[in-house]
Each structure stands twice: as C-alpha cells, then as structure tokens.
Amino acid sequence: MKTATFKIWRGDAKGGEFHDYTTEISEGMVVLDAVNHIQATQANDLACRWNCKAGKCGSCSAEVNGMPKLMCMTRMSELPLDRPITVEPMKAFPVLRDLITDVSWNFRVKKKIKKFKPRPPDAPDGTWRMQQEDIDRVQEFRKCIECFLCQDVCHVLRDHQMHEQFIGPRFLIHVAALEMHPLDTENRIDELRNTQGIGYCNITKCCTKVCPESIEITDNGIIPLKERVVDEFYDPFGWIWRTLKRLSDKGLK
Amino acid sequence: MPDYETFERDVLVIGAGGAGLRAAIEASAAGVSVGLVCKSLLGKAHTVMAEGGIAAALANVDERDNWKVHFSDTMRGGQYVNNWRMAELHAREAPDRVRELEAWGAVFDRTKDGRILQRNFGGHKYARLAHVGDRTGLEMIRTLQDHGIHQGIDVYMEHTILSLLKDGDRVVGAFGYERERGRFKIFRAKAIVLATGGIGRAYKITSNSWEYTGDGHSLAYDAGAELIDMEFVQFHPTGMVWPPSVSGILVTEGVRGDGGILTNKEGRRFMFDDIPASYKAQTADNEEEGWRYCQGDKNARRPPELLTRDHVSRCIVREIKEGRGSPHGGVFLDISWIKQKLPNSAEYIKRKLPSMYHQFKQLADIDITEQAMEVGPTTHYIMGGVRVDPDTQMSRLPGLFAAGECAAGINGANRLGGNSLSDLLVFGKRAGEFAAKFAKENSLGEVDNDKIETTAREALAAFERAGNENPYQVQHDLQEIMQHSVGIVRNENEMKPVLDRLKEFRDRANGVRVIGNREFNPGWHTALDLKNLLTVSEAIACAALERKESRGAQFREDYPNKDEALGKVNTIVSKAADGSMQVRLEPIQEMPDNLKQVIEENR
Known part of the structure; x- marks a missing residue:
C-alpha cells in the first residue's frame, strides 16, 4: 500500500509549527480521511472541524499545499505523493488550535445584513x-455552504485584514441572493x-476560483451589485427618476 | 464547587438542526428568552445533508393529494405502530410549515404555473416533496438560520451538553462544556427542548457525521424519560459503497424518484421480484408503467424502486448475499439509462440531481449521466427516541421537551423519505411553542450541585488515568459489533451476547485515556461521547430482542413474519431505580374512528 507524508500545522494563537505524520493511502481516499486517520491513531488531540464528509456542510476548510480547499473533497490522487503534503489552517481568521480558526466574525457580519422582507402574497x-x-440565479447563490474559503482567499481580508470595513465575497453573495430574490422588497444598496x-x-x-460549489461569485454576484451601487449613487437621471417615483408612490397612498 | 459560568434563559434548545432552529424561532416569537446550544458551528447540523425534499400535501403537482392521503401513507409506511396523533398533526400541518419557509426566504423549485414544485418519493402516493434540486436540507437550514439570527436567539456554538439538571422531577437546566477552551458551563432554564438528532455513529457504515452519538436520547434516558421504538433503525437503501473512504455517504432517494432503477450484476431489475401485499395495488407491474409514473403520468403506478426504505434495503441485502451484487459489494443504481427515453438526459440529470452528479464525479470518478452507481444500505436514521406527548412534545419529565429525530412516534417502524424534514418543522414548532408556554407558567428551579460535580469529575477523569485505551478505538470496535450483530438482519443468537459485550465496552470506556489538554481536544470529545453511544446501543439491542417479529426496519431471521399482537404495542425503554435498563411492551392507544376511516378510504 502507498504511503504519504503530511506536514500538519499544530499550535494555537501563541504560535506553532508543522509536525510530520506518515499514513497509508487507500483507493479513493481524501485528505480528510488521512487527517482523521492520523487523529485516531497517532494524534488523538489533533483539532479539526468536519461534519458531512461530502462537500455539503462546509466545515473542513483548510489550506492543502497552500490552496484553500475542503479537505473532504480533495482526493489524495490529485496530490503529488513524492513530497510531503502540507495542511494548515485558513489564514484570514485567527487560529484557535491546529486546523481550527475562529470564524465567528462571519456570523457577526451576517447578523448585520438586513433580513429578507417579502412583498405581500400574490394569492389569497x-x-x-x-x-x-426568475429564481435560477438566486438558487445559484443559495448553494453556498458557508465554508468561508472565498473569505480566506480574498486579499482584502487575508492580506489587508480589513474585516471591519469589508464583508467579503461570502456576504456579498448573501446580499446578492437577497437583492435578486424576486419577492424581496428591502434595499441594501x-x-x-x-x-x-x-x-x-x-x-x-x-x-x-476556490468556491467548492462553483458559484460565479464575481461575475454573477459582485459585479451586478457594483452596477446597482453605481446606478443608485452616480447616475443623476436615475436618482431624479427614483425620487419622483418615491414621492408619487407616497402621494398615492 | 468551582465557579462555573452560568447562563439563564427561559427556554434552552439543545441542537441546532431543523428541529432545534424551528423550536428556537417559535419560542422566541412567543416572547421568551431563548438559548440555542449546538455541538458544531451554526448551519452545519445533519439537516444540511438531507437531499430529497420536505413531504407536505400541498397538492401543487397532483390535486388529488391532501392530508388524509399523507397520513395514510405515513401510517402504512410505519406499519401502524406509529403514534397516530403525531402522524395526523404532521400531515395536517406540514403544508403550512413549508409555506412559512417561503415567507422566510426559501427558494424552492417551481411548477410551470409558478408554485412550489413537488417530486415523487418512496412510499408517497403522489408527488409530494417540496425541494430544491437535491440540496433541500441546505435550503431549509439556511432559511431557518438566517431567519433565527434576527430574532435575538443566543447561540452557543461548539458547546456539548453532558447532563440534564433536575429539581425534583422537573428538568431545570443543563451542564456542559465549550469546545474551544474546554470550560464547563451551567445553563439554567425554565424549559428545555432536546433536538439532538440521531445515533448513526453507533454503526460502522453510516451517513451520519461524528455528532450523532445519541446525546438527546441518552440525556433524556438518564434523567428519567422513556425511550420508545428503539429497535427501529433505518438503513437507507442507497449509500455509496466505493471507494472505501466514502462508504456510507448518502445517495438521495430522489435518484429513484426521477427514474433511477436498481439492478443486480445480471442486469435484472430485482425490485419487481418481491412486492409486499400491502403495496401491490399501488405499485407498477412493468417497467414501462414505472417510467410513466416518474414522468408525471397520473394514471401510472409507482415503480417498485420507490417502495419503502426498509423493504428496498432488505431486497438489496438479499441480492448481495445470494451473489448477485456489484463488484464492490453493493448493487447498481442507474439513472443514465433514461437516455433511451429523453434526448437531453444528461442535462436533465444534472439539473435534477446536481449534488449527486458532483459527489460521484469528484469522489468516485463516476459520471452518473453515463454510468451506473454502486450502492448499498447505510445507517441513516432512528425512528425510536424520547417518548413525548403528541401535541406538546413534552416528555414525562416536566419541562423536558423533544423534537425531531431524537423524539419518537410519528414514524413507527419505518420512516418515509421526506417525512423527516417535515417532522422537524411541524414538531420543532410545537416543541418551541409549548416550551415557551411552560416557561411562562414556571420559574427557574434550583440546579443540583452534586450532579454538576459528579458530571465534571467524570468528564475530567480521562485526563488522569493510567490506562492506555484509545477512545477512537473503543468507538470503532463498538461500531463493528453493532453493525454486525444489531444491523439490518438480526437474530437472538447474535444479539444476546451483545448485551454482555456492552458491559465490557463500559469498562473499556471507563479506562479510556485522553492525551493533550482541554482546549479543542477531539480525543476528549470522542471519549465523552462514548457513554451516550453505549446507552443507545444497549437500548437498540434490548428493544430489538423484545420485539420477536419482523416489522418495518426490524428484520428478525428467527421471527421472519409479522406478529399481529406485536403490531399493537410499542417497546418502552427506561432506567430502573437500580440504574439498570428496563424494556417493556405497552399497548398502542386505540385509533379514533375518524382516522380509521381515513385509512380505510386510502387502502
């Protein structure tokens, strides 16, 4: 049976280093299998998150050979086994322990986004x-499994640490899904x-590039949102038209 | 006693899958303060894995559907040992619960006239499952999560509850720890809702993640509540079997609902070989009719692949045992064959089953639009759980409620696909509503400090032991035994010794040694989960021995037939005064005439 060597980052907020582990590789194995196997046999206290093991829950995000990946969907057969495979935690969030990062910022950001507000029902x-x-696009965005790999790879968060000023691709897609929802009446621009x-x-x-759900985050979500922002704030004719419409709508009520 | 951090809430919900979230939303809407504890991050619970859909008689696709047909289908699927009142409430209320999700932002697939689309599923007479491709669970949990976070619910992520705290008979709190630092926490609450899901980790081949260790079952049992129907463990017929690292991962029943067929190595559609008498009248007797059904022909009957899960699993086991299985010990599930029927079949499959396409392509190098999948049964769900009042979801302990998979009654001996998501919504809501009501009528109780001290001491013991038992190894060995001896096919000779073996396992669990410290230490968490796994394993084995017949998910080689007398009882498991596990049979309450008539009309 083939074997592979892993360099897994172990440590906490104070610091850490890569530890070497060697494990056997069987057919069809994914990186998460190897990490779980190492955990069960060599390092019981190796901290990592996982749940569904089928790319549906977005828990096991990490950086494999430097690439943000879901460990459960990264086949060992995709990786060169002639050199050690590195596995380390996401970089855009503070490390808690080993492969686990503090992703709580994401949950706080979401809470601040205005909730769905539907128009009155169409039928009695x-x-x-x-x-x-009319919902195909919104369904594409709603495939998001909140693995936060897009947040991890985004240089605004990863390199510039602008978590206070920028909500990141995950939540731009969340806003896009709400803004493009045919029933929604809220304005988040x-x-x-x-x-x-x-x-x-x-x-x-x-x-x-890193989205495991293949959502066209930039082209289908962020760019149309940027266009809406431009329309709302930098288009004087549009602005006059909307103001007049708002006034006349109010007058009708 | 050390000064543990203490939280006080009117209602504490344990578990944040569909049922827990729905309960928290309802309780919070009733105006009480709500805490929601979950073992993982919010939105990662097993609900996210549900693929096929939510069963609700909306009658958007087939106008003949209504709650009565859904009720009758559920009772027939459960072989009439269900709690009929729960089955009734579920069938009546599911449509409103689905429509409510839409009002909260869920985006279901649509019919041509713009309403919520419904799909065919096993055991359901009409197309009934509201869905979003094959990722309905994700849609449901995200909708509930995004709605819930704006309601002022306090969420305690990555927290695990170790014991319930009582004041006399009443449950008034819970004691647990947070994973990040390993610190203990006390939760005081006027009412507690258990919504912890299933027990799948008691078995080797399972679709369940590490979380499903029967926590709610075990917490309730230890506190003095009753468990019912524990012998009924659902083995979903179609889990992946190859490659080995993915074995057990679920393949949605939607594949069969959309035309997928099961074949053996000879290419035979073996499901036509054995159709139970109770389903003869509503099952197609030829392949052509089955296909017409999947294409929406209302005059056609459904193909035998859409018989109930217990039956399909057993037929698959038979094919494998008799040497007609696939190369890797499963059978074939083929949706690619529909290219003979549809010109654009590859597109159709990718649109209807996107995550299945993705899953097989990425994990097994199989293109399901071109090739058959290999599948076999996988531990998926437990019908048994905490015995609750059908209307309020309260257990026999005042202040302790349960909903979703960890509660029992609605499903009887076998659950129909799609009835779980609707169960979570219907009874999650009810549990939240009545827990809030209970909280308003009661004040906080006194928590039991001795219990807290004992629990804390036991939880930390594994750090100090000299032993060398590895918690992962104990769990692994337990899974082997349960899979082998209390699995799909059971008999007394196999199961009796398991009870003795479980005693050995208790000793091993008490000898487990944990390395490292308390901070996010999965070895420690695994060690702590063992106790719950052992409790539910024992309950399953005891109940399975007690039910000396084959019914629904329980198949006994030594009692291969149904026993009419046992069709009128439930098994009840409870903890005796001396701490031992007691199992007894209790008659099912007589069904009222109006419901009997509904069943008669839908024979």
Whole structure:
C-alpha cells in the first residue's frame, strides 16, 4: 500500500509549527480521511472541524499545499505523493488550535445584513408565484455552504485584514441572493457602499476560483451589485427618476 | 464547587438542526428568552445533508393529494405502530410549515404555473416533496438560520451538553462544556427542548457525521424519560459503497424518484421480484408503467424502486448475499439509462440531481449521466427516541421537551423519505411553542450541585488515568459489533451476547485515556461521547430482542413474519431505580374512528 507524508500545522494563537505524520493511502481516499486517520491513531488531540464528509456542510476548510480547499473533497490522487503534503489552517481568521480558526466574525457580519422582507402574497391563500427562470440565479447563490474559503482567499481580508470595513465575497453573495430574490422588497444598496465596503473588491476573482460549489461569485454576484451601487449613487437621471417615483408612490397612498 | 459560568434563559434548545432552529424561532416569537446550544458551528447540523425534499400535501403537482392521503401513507409506511396523533398533526400541518419557509426566504423549485414544485418519493402516493434540486436540507437550514439570527436567539456554538439538571422531577437546566477552551458551563432554564438528532455513529457504515452519538436520547434516558421504538433503525437503501473512504455517504432517494432503477450484476431489475401485499395495488407491474409514473403520468403506478426504505434495503441485502451484487459489494443504481427515453438526459440529470452528479464525479470518478452507481444500505436514521406527548412534545419529565429525530412516534417502524424534514418543522414548532408556554407558567428551579460535580469529575477523569485505551478505538470496535450483530438482519443468537459485550465496552470506556489538554481536544470529545453511544446501543439491542417479529426496519431471521399482537404495542425503554435498563411492551392507544376511516378510504 502507498504511503504519504503530511506536514500538519499544530499550535494555537501563541504560535506553532508543522509536525510530520506518515499514513497509508487507500483507493479513493481524501485528505480528510488521512487527517482523521492520523487523529485516531497517532494524534488523538489533533483539532479539526468536519461534519458531512461530502462537500455539503462546509466545515473542513483548510489550506492543502497552500490552496484553500475542503479537505473532504480533495482526493489524495490529485496530490503529488513524492513530497510531503502540507495542511494548515485558513489564514484570514485567527487560529484557535491546529486546523481550527475562529470564524465567528462571519456570523457577526451576517447578523448585520438586513433580513429578507417579502412583498405581500400574490394569492389569497398566502402564497407567491415565481417562475423558475426568475429564481435560477438566486438558487445559484443559495448553494453556498458557508465554508468561508472565498473569505480566506480574498486579499482584502487575508492580506489587508480589513474585516471591519469589508464583508467579503461570502456576504456579498448573501446580499446578492437577497437583492435578486424576486419577492424581496428591502434595499441594501446604501450599506453595500458605505459600511460593507463593496468598493474594496477589485474583481480579481480568486473567490470564484476556490468556491467548492462553483458559484460565479464575481461575475454573477459582485459585479451586478457594483452596477446597482453605481446606478443608485452616480447616475443623476436615475436618482431624479427614483425620487419622483418615491414621492408619487407616497402621494398615492 | 468551582465557579462555573452560568447562563439563564427561559427556554434552552439543545441542537441546532431543523428541529432545534424551528423550536428556537417559535419560542422566541412567543416572547421568551431563548438559548440555542449546538455541538458544531451554526448551519452545519445533519439537516444540511438531507437531499430529497420536505413531504407536505400541498397538492401543487397532483390535486388529488391532501392530508388524509399523507397520513395514510405515513401510517402504512410505519406499519401502524406509529403514534397516530403525531402522524395526523404532521400531515395536517406540514403544508403550512413549508409555506412559512417561503415567507422566510426559501427558494424552492417551481411548477410551470409558478408554485412550489413537488417530486415523487418512496412510499408517497403522489408527488409530494417540496425541494430544491437535491440540496433541500441546505435550503431549509439556511432559511431557518438566517431567519433565527434576527430574532435575538443566543447561540452557543461548539458547546456539548453532558447532563440534564433536575429539581425534583422537573428538568431545570443543563451542564456542559465549550469546545474551544474546554470550560464547563451551567445553563439554567425554565424549559428545555432536546433536538439532538440521531445515533448513526453507533454503526460502522453510516451517513451520519461524528455528532450523532445519541446525546438527546441518552440525556433524556438518564434523567428519567422513556425511550420508545428503539429497535427501529433505518438503513437507507442507497449509500455509496466505493471507494472505501466514502462508504456510507448518502445517495438521495430522489435518484429513484426521477427514474433511477436498481439492478443486480445480471442486469435484472430485482425490485419487481418481491412486492409486499400491502403495496401491490399501488405499485407498477412493468417497467414501462414505472417510467410513466416518474414522468408525471397520473394514471401510472409507482415503480417498485420507490417502495419503502426498509423493504428496498432488505431486497438489496438479499441480492448481495445470494451473489448477485456489484463488484464492490453493493448493487447498481442507474439513472443514465433514461437516455433511451429523453434526448437531453444528461442535462436533465444534472439539473435534477446536481449534488449527486458532483459527489460521484469528484469522489468516485463516476459520471452518473453515463454510468451506473454502486450502492448499498447505510445507517441513516432512528425512528425510536424520547417518548413525548403528541401535541406538546413534552416528555414525562416536566419541562423536558423533544423534537425531531431524537423524539419518537410519528414514524413507527419505518420512516418515509421526506417525512423527516417535515417532522422537524411541524414538531420543532410545537416543541418551541409549548416550551415557551411552560416557561411562562414556571420559574427557574434550583440546579443540583452534586450532579454538576459528579458530571465534571467524570468528564475530567480521562485526563488522569493510567490506562492506555484509545477512545477512537473503543468507538470503532463498538461500531463493528453493532453493525454486525444489531444491523439490518438480526437474530437472538447474535444479539444476546451483545448485551454482555456492552458491559465490557463500559469498562473499556471507563479506562479510556485522553492525551493533550482541554482546549479543542477531539480525543476528549470522542471519549465523552462514548457513554451516550453505549446507552443507545444497549437500548437498540434490548428493544430489538423484545420485539420477536419482523416489522418495518426490524428484520428478525428467527421471527421472519409479522406478529399481529406485536403490531399493537410499542417497546418502552427506561432506567430502573437500580440504574439498570428496563424494556417493556405497552399497548398502542386505540385509533379514533375518524382516522380509521381515513385509512380505510386510502387502502
């Protein structure tokens, strides 16, 4: 049976280093299998998160040979075994222990985004009508499993640590899913520009590249949102039209 | 006593999957303060893995559907040992719970006229499952999570509860630890809702993650609540079998709902070979009719691949045992064959089953639009759980509620696919509602400091031991035994010795040694989970021995037939005064005439 050598980062907020482990590799194995096997047989206290083991929950995010990946969806057969495989925690968030980072910032950011606010129901029984082609895009965004790999790879968060000024690709996609939801009536454009920092994104598309759900984060989500921000704030004719419309809507009520 | 951090909430919900989140939302909407404890990060619970859909008689696709048909299907699937009142409430209320999700932002697939689309599933007479491709669970948990976080619920992520705290008979709190630093915490609450999910980690081949160690079952049992129907463990017929590292991962029943067929190595559709009498009238007797059903022909009957999960699993086991299995010890599940019927079949499959396509492509190098999958049964769900009042979801202990998989009653001897997500919503809501009501009518109780001290001492003992037992090894060996001896096919000779072996396992669990410190130490967590796994394993074995018949998910080689008398009882497991596990049979309450008539009309 083939073997592989792993260099797994062990440590905490104070610091740490790579430790070497060797384990056997069987057919079809993924990196998470190897890490779990090392944990069960050689390092019971090796900290890592995982749940579904099928790319559906987004728990086991880490950097494998320097690339942000879900460990459960990274096949050993994709990796060169002639040199050690490095596994380390995500870089955009503070390390707690070994492969575990403190991702609580993401949960705080989400809480600040205005919630879904539907229009009144379309039918007397309290239901709505939507056509499939009108929700395809929103469904694409809602495939997000919140693995935060896109946040990890985004240079605004990873290199510049601008967590206070920028919500990151995950939450731009969350806003996009709400803004493009056919039933939603809320407006989130003002915050996008002012407090959520959409302007910091310079569309390098790194987030799209690492998304395990293949969501076209930049092209389908962030760019259309940027266009809405531009329309709202920098288009004088649009601004006059909307102001007049708002006034006349109020007058009608 | 050390000064543990203490939190006080009106209602404490333990578990943040579909049922826990729905309960927390409801309780919070009723105006009480709510705490929500979960073992993982928020939004990662096993609900996220549910693929097929939410069963609810919306009648959007087939106007003949209504709560009565859904109720009858659920009772037939559960072989009539279900709690009929829960089955009734579930069928009546599921449609409203689904519509509510839409109002909270869920985006279901649509019918041509813009309503929520519904799909076919095993044991459901009409197309009934509201869905989003094959990632319905993700949609549901995210919708509940995103709605819940704006309600002022306090979420304690990566916390594990070790024991419930009582004041007399009443449950008034919980004691546990947070994983990050390993510190103990006390939660005082006027009412507690258990929503901890299942027990899948008691078995070797399972679709469940590390979390599903029967925590709620075991906490409730230890505190004095009753468990019922523990013998009924659902082995989902289609888990992945190859490569070995992915064995057990779920393959949605939606594959079969959308036209997938099961074949053996001879290419035979073996599901036509054995159709139970109770399903003969509503099952297709030829392949052509089955395909027409999957394409929405209302005059066609459903293909035998869509018989109930217990039956399909047993047929698969039979094929494998008799040497007609696939190369890696499963059978074939083939959706690619529909290219004979549909010109654009590859696109159709990718649209209907995107995550299955992705899962097989990435993990098994199989293109399901071109090749058959290899599948076999995997431990998926337990029908048994905490015995609760059907209307309020309260256990026999005042202040202790349970909902979702860790509660029992609705599913009887076998759960229909799609009935879990709807169960989580319907009874999650009810548990939250009645827990809030209970909290309003009661004040905080006194927590039991001795219990806290004992629990803390036991939890830390593993750090100080001289022994060298590895917690992962103990768990692994337990899974082997349960898989082998209390699995799909059971008999007394195999199961009796398990009870003795479990005693040895208790000794081993008490000798486990943990290395490292308390900070995010998975070895320690695994050691602590063993106690719960052993409790539920014993309960399953005891109940399975007691039910001397084959019914639903319980198949006894030594009693291969149904026993009419046992069809009128539930098994009840409880803790005796001396600490031993007691099992007894108790008659099921007589069904009222109006429900009997509903079942008669839908024969």
